[in-house]
Amino acid sequence: MRGEPISTLDRIVKETIEAIERSQAQLYDIAENTRTEVNLVSSELTAVKNELNAIITEVDKLERAEKRARLRLAEVSRDFNRYTEQDIKTAYDTAYNLQIELIKLREKEKVLQYRRNHLEMSLRRLQTTVQRAEKLISQVGVVLTYLNGGLHDLSLKLGELQQTQQMALSIIRAQEEERKRVAREIHDGPAQSMANIVMRAEYCLKLLDKDPGKIREELLALQNIVMLSLQDVRKIIFDLRPMVLDDLGLAPALKRYFATYKEQYGLEIEFLFFGQERRLDSTVEAALFRIIQEAVNNIKKHAQVNSALVKMEMLPDKITISIRDMGKGFDLNSVQGDKDCNGYGLVGIRERVQLLNGEMKINTAPGKGTHISISIPLQDQA
Ligand SMILES: Nc1ncnc2c1ncn2[C@@H]1O[C@H](COP(=O)(O)OP(=O)(O)OP(=O)(O)O)[C@@H](O)[C@H]1O
Ligand SMILES: [Mg+2]
Known part of the structure; x- marks a missing residue:
């Protein structure tokens, strides 16, 4: 149409x-x-x-x-x-x-x-x-x-x-998807835990009368659940908007993000930064962070590898990003041709790059790994 x-x-x-x-x-x-x-x-x-x-x-x-x-x-x-x-x-x-x-x-x-x-x-x-x-x-x-x-x-x-x-429609769609994702994460994580906490607290109250000796054990379990939920909540907050991005900038935020990746998913991401580090417009920083996050999530989800390489070069007039894995690779044409049953990751990356007037290339083939290279023009702040 x-x-x-x-x-x-x-x-x-x-x-x-x-x-x-x-x-x-x-x-x-x-x-x-x-x-x-x-x-x-x-x-x-x-x-x-x-x-x-x-x-x-x-x-x-x-x-x-x-x-x-x-x-x-x-x-x-x-x-x-x-x-x-x-x-x-x-x-x-x-x-x-x-x-x-x-x-x-x-x-x-x-x-x-x-x-x-x-x-x-x-x-x-x-x-x-x-x-x-x-x-x-x-x-x-x-x-x-x-x-x-x-x-x-x-x-x-x-x-x-x-x-x-x-583009406006896909932004709205992406926002809706993001909200759905957050709702699901809160529902599966903190909301479940809190229900659990309420139940256990009630149980502790009962134990006060019946078996006070067991209360210590229960409280420890409760503490554990609260700690885990706290972690979940922190992760959700980070995914919504990594505060470290606003506080420190793109490269440090990415470094921290990749560090947690290794801990959580066993995927080691080597991060190489070139050029003069400087702060960019906060929407540009957020968009670049999301782009890299999506690409890295895809590696975790699909590539079947335990290491990847992310390179970033900040020049006065542009920033280039390269995200590479030596994993499974895929058939780009079939992913792009098949509009209905695909995820929003690559589409979202492409749209963000377009919004930033940048260019993006995906080099991949089954068994040949995946290489995404992106170039975004920046206003010369030198
Ligand atoms: N690094 C990669 N290695 C192997 N296959 C990949 C890689 N990145 C993407 N793909 C393939 O491309 C498809 C589309 O990726 P995309 O990120 O758009 O969707 P998704 O990851 O399936 O879903 P979503 O990102 O919405 O959770 C994936 O389903 C996967 O088959
Ligand atoms: Mg994806």
Whole structure:
């Protein structure tokens, strides 16, 4: 379910961008072709205009010549004594030929004028098309920038939001798990012991009358139970929030924790610290402590070994942690793939690392041991 609306949104945006990019390419083609057409038409128009100018000059010239020819014909026709028949015929032919030529030339002028007007119209139309295409290209460009930038950011933001929501849910889930665990521990440990103590105290009261000699023995047993419960309570308090962590810092808290581990579970943890020890933000210290605690608990629970190695290096800008055992190892893929029946340990580690903007790698395989390496960026406090 999760992630689906975002991937759909991403897909729609991607397809829209592709469609718009295709139209943009087509618009480029249209603009380019139209520009070529504009060039062709305008050079044809120039040629037609030149031709027209030449014809107009020629028509003027011819009109003058024709007028002269008509005057000559009139003169020759009026005076029969001075001009021969041949003269009249020549004058008539000249005038006639010039008239014919003028008619032809005027016809040609008309055709050229028509052509010029037509070309001018086409040119205006083509120029409008180029302008429109260019405007569209720039508008499409704006839309594309918006889609590529703005909407992409939006889907990133949505993704982040979803991740944050998811993380908040797992934090709540982890807190609930932790509370359940504490409740179980109090129920199984101190609560049981106290019930036991109440019973034994009642028994002692009865013994006061019946068999005072046995009271000493009973009180010793009672003392023992109270001591054990005290230990339990201390352990629960330590697990909730190791006070030594607040008082002394990460490395000393870990040293103490590992010491109790050897006593309680027989697991020897070698702890190596490098770099300059310093106090970190208390939430960072607590998160790192929990991470290591989870990893070490897993070694105790699953690795089937009696020793492990924890290395920590504190640098000015980061802290690196390595937790390694040479035990049983496991198939990481099957643990990660199997979401329902798994514990919260590794998931919790991963989430804490993510919350601290860090990175984590798990190297493991059945029979090959397990190595968890973690790197967390720190604000430079040097
Ligand atoms: N150091 C290790 N050696 C061998 N197997 C491990 C180790 N760490 C983890 N595993 C395997 O990975 C699984 C998942 O570990 P995870 O800590 O997430 O859950 P869990 O320990 O089973 O339960 P929880 O931590 O909630 O008590 C374990 O069940 C175990 O099979
Ligand atoms: Mg675990």
